[in-house]
Amino acid sequence: MATAVSPLAPASFPDLPPVEGVAFATAAAGIRYKGRTDVLLLRLAEGTTAAGVFTRSKCPSAPVDWCRKALTGGKARGLVVNSGNANAFTGKTGAAAVKLTADIAAKALGCAPDEIFLASTGVIGEPLDATKFEGVLQDCAGRAADAPWLEPAKAIMTTDTYPKGATAKASIGGVEVVICGIAKGAGMIAPDMATMLSFVFTDAPIAAEALQAMLSRSVKGSFNAITVDSDTSTSDTLMLFATGAAAAKGCPRIDEASDRRLAGFRKALDGVLLDLAHQVVKDGEGARHFVGVTVEGAVSASSARRIAKSIADSPLVKTAIAGADANWGRVVMAVGKAGEPADRDRLAISFGPHRVAVNGARDMAYDEEKVSAYMEGQNIDIRVDIGLGSGRATVWTCDLTKEYVEINGDYRS
Amino acid sequence: MATAVSPLAPASFPDLPPVEGVAFATAAAGIRYKGRTDVLLLRLAEGTTAAGVFTRSKCPSAPVDWCRKALTGGKARGLVVNSGNANAFTGKTGAAAVKLTADIAAKALGCAPDEIFLASTGVIGEPLDATKFEGVLQDCAGRAADAPWLEPAKAIMTTDTYPKGATAKASIGGVEVVICGIAKGAGMIAPDMATMLSFVFTDAPIAAEALQAMLSRSVKGSFNAITVDSDTSTSDTLMLFATGAAAAKGCPRIDEASDRRLAGFRKALDGVLLDLAHQVVKDGEGARHFVGVTVEGAVSASSARRIAKSIADSPLVKTAIAGADANWGRVVMAVGKAGEPADRDRLAISFGPHRVAVNGARDMAYDEEKVSAYMEGQNIDIRVDIGLGSGRATVWTCDLTKEYVEINGDYRS
Numbered sequence: 001m002a003t004a005v006s007p008l009a010p011a012s013f014p015d016l017p018p019v020e021g022v023a024f025a026t027a028a029a030g031i032r033y034k035g036r037t038d039v040l041l042l043r044l045a046e047g048t049t050a051a052g053v054f055t056r057s058k059c060p061s062a063p064v065d066w067c068r069k070a071l072t073g074g075k076a077r078g079l080v081v082n083s084g085n086a087n088a089f090t091g092k093t094g095a096a097a098v099k100l101t102a103d104i105a106a107k108a109l110g111c112a113p114d115e116i117f118l119a120s121t122g123v124i125g126e127p128l129d130a131t132k133f134e135g136v137l138q139d140c141a142g143r144a145a146d147a148p149w150l151e152p153a154k155a156i157m158t159t160d161t162y163p164k165g166a167t168a169k170a171s172i173g174g175v176e177v178v179i180c181g182i183a184k185g186a187g188m189i190a191p192d193m194a195t196m197l198s199f200v201f202t203d204a205p206i207a208a209e210a211l212q213a214m215l216s217r218s219v220k221g222s223f224n225a226i227t228v229d230s231d232t233s234t235s236d237t238l239m240l241f242a243t244g245a246a247a248a249k250g251c252p253r254i255d256e257a258s259d260r261r262l263a264g265f266r267k268a269l270d271g272v273l274l275d276l277a278h279q280v281v282k283d284g285e286g287a288r289h290f291v292g293v294t295v296e297g298a299v300s301a302s303s304a305r306r307i308a309k310s311i312a313d314s315p316l317v318k319t320a321i322a323g324a325d326a327n328w329g330r331v332v333m334a335v336g337k338a339g340e341p342a343d344r345d346r347l348a349i350s351f352g353p354h355r356v357a358v359n360g361a362r363d364m365a366y367d368e369e370k371v372s373a374y375m376e377g378q379n380i381d382i383r384v385d386i387g388l389g390s391g392r393a394t395v396w397t398c399d400l401t402k403e404y405v406e407i408n409g410d411y412r413s
Numbered sequence: 414m415a416t417a418v419s420p421l422a423p424a425s426f427p428d429l430p431p432v433e434g435v436a437f438a439t440a441a442a443g444i445r446y447k448g449r450t451d452v453l454l455l456r457l458a459e460g461t462t463a464a465g466v467f468t469r470s471k472c473p474s475a476p477v478d479w480c481r482k483a484l485t486g487g488k489a490r491g492l493v494v495n496s497g498n499a500n501a502f503t504g505k506t507g508a509a510a511v512k513l514t515a516d517i518a519a520k521a522l523g524c525a526p527d528e529i530f531l532a533s534t535g536v537i538g539e540p541l542d543a544t545k546f547e548g549v550l551q552d553c554a555g556r557a558a559d560a561p562w563l564e565p566a567k568a569i570m571t572t573d574t575y576p577k578g579a580t581a582k583a584s585i586g587g588v589e590v591v592i593c594g595i596a597k598g599a600g601m602i603a604p605d606m607a608t609m610l611s612f613v614f615t616d617a618p619i620a621a622e623a624l625q626a627m628l629s630r631s632v633k634g635s636f637n638a639i640t641v642d643s644d645t646s647t648s649d650t651l652m653l654f655a656t657g658a659a660a661a662k663g664c665p666r667i668d669e670a671s672d673r674r675l676a677g678f679r680k681a682l683d684g685v686l687l688d689l690a691h692q693v694v695k696d697g698e699g700a701r702h703f704v705g706v707t708v709e710g711a712v713s714a715s716s717a718r719r720i721a722k723s724i725a726d727s728p729l730v731k732t733a734i735a736g737a738d739a740n741w742g743r744v745v746m747a748v749g750k751a752g753e754p755a756d757r758d759r760l761a762i763s764f765g766p767h768r769v770a771v772n773g774a775r776d777m778a779y780d781e782e783k784v785s786a787y788m789e790g791q792n793i794d795i796r797v798d799i800g801l802g803s804g805r806a807t808v809w810t811c812d813l814t815k816e817y818v819e820i821n822g823d824y825r826s
Contacts, residue, residue, distance in 0.1 A: 057750055058748065058749045058751070058752070059746070059755060059757040060749070088742065088745070089742060089757065089770070089774065091772060091774030094774070123742060124743070124746065125745065127775070229728040229729060231728060231743075234749055315728070315821070316644045316821055320821065325822065328538060329538040329539075330644075332501070332502045332537055333470070333644060334644070335472055336471045336473070336647055337470055337644065338471070339471065341471070342471040344472040344502065357538065360502060361502065361503055361506065361507075362502075362540070400728075401818060402818045405732050405813060405814060405817075405818060408732035408736070409814075
């Protein structure tokens, strides 16, 4: 397995401040990995509201089933995340393991089991031995603190090569609130609701329904707009928790997502989610290039999105980028296979500032040498103008390298 | 570029007999490759009927546009195929190149341009210089003979590592007729109508409409049931030509696809197309394993097909097979992402004779060692029982290896 840090990784883990009402600790429960933390217990203050989006897979993991049910209450007091085993496709054993984990965590935190949220990531199909959490979670509860965020970000990693975090501040009714988020990704990344695991926390006092509305909207342009390998995980989970602790500082309680006082918060949330989503792509297994695919001029935004996804998921486009090859013919192919309205003879394609095709044929003015030099860079922008309407969408992906094949040919065994 | 012959290649090119009414010659026109043939001229006897299926890409190549139009006549006198340049996304220049090629071929063969069919395969987006065919096609016409079939099979190759051919005999009204077909494949293989290029010839006297009906039916279980990389080509072309020469031997003329005397011919045609389609998969870029994915128990045949396609297209399933890893968790993932009705807790999954999962969890009886030994073989059968209905479909694919990435990172440059 490749262990070198992705060349696209940020220089360092960002400086995430404490979020009032949130405390956590990690431990090595020996689920699968040796010599590293693999479980996170996170305590949430009483009154914390929760929102979540999950995989659209028809075969979701047991923890996803659990979270969907627990979320109907809109309240959260704790979160348990383990890496190394996804507890997916584990039948009744899986459901029992989830129940046992929630019971152990509820006892450790002094709350009801249905106020505990769970997420697991790792191998699919292996029974998860939840008895390993006994004692471990109790111990975590005793040690829980509000820093450093690097620890939970590390504990939830699988084939990730670096921990992922993002933060932002916003003002609600003149009171500053904070947003902190962590994520893990790497492979099986083509979220249809959210990618793998990401957890975001704020001290803002926002009602669960409003929180959910904001999260569902924000995820469209962030986690749902990335793809590493077109494979949607059984375990995709993105959750947003609001402890409400800022109310003590005078922050107004917000009940409606349409509340105008949320404008700044919404923007900050969008920024945190997009930052985390980009970090997930930049740690795509074997990734060497970070690629933005923007489609404009489609008949609608959803049509633009499907075309952009078709380009971003194409193995031939992704291998061309791995080879630093400005192979726009493969972009044409991917537009064609998307099944969306497109007129070959109106297409225009650019790589970064270089327009390589226009009106359905090669742009005779483009300089192959300059384009090749551009393709050697780490950040590649592909822009396609369909020329039919005003639909626009951007999707982010990475290239497909030999390292991806190497990592995924060796992962389970 | 990898040049070693695929380890999945047949031991030798099959022995294809002449088809009365068909003669051909190949030449090196220098379209792109040096030191090899890259153009095929094929002459068809007067009275030859034609059928074809083409890519569903919204950005088809200029030759596909041409063939669709020419096919409305149902008659064929000639076929020109070149490799090295796909004449796709070439705008007006492409349409002019196609017209010029047909004119040159028509003059060489003494027929009308709209009785000439054209196919091109290779790089997308580069103008095709059709003036290179001038003289070359005239010369081919003079040399045209009915053997050996190895030559046209070679001339149409691009990144293929071996030439592909198949043949069968059938009896119509007590008279023996022959079917011979050639194909090329390699990459950009996820036909939505037909894969890349394949041409099939028979001496049976079958009307164009009946021929088209049979071909459209037969392609579903053969070329439309394979995928190398989920990327649909701009140039997919499968054509079937019937010279009718067997009528001179007393073979009855067939006008309707429903004619019962076609039963044997239909079966033989299915066999030839499936054989060619399998050969295309076995020469998938970088392929080391030939994989059959059968889904049964789905709510319908089309649902089964979509699930099978989702499994066969999944990079994570394909890299696992490359690594000889019986990673059925990824098969579950691919079932889940297909979006088709599935009940996680009824799923059963087998690799060859080894059932690894049943009732939505690991089959506790399976022997990891035996399954691992099975995965080391070249032929892998994946069988998934959805447990909901009686819908059934099989799709064939190959594994995703580092060689695929290598080949496609270097192809154009």
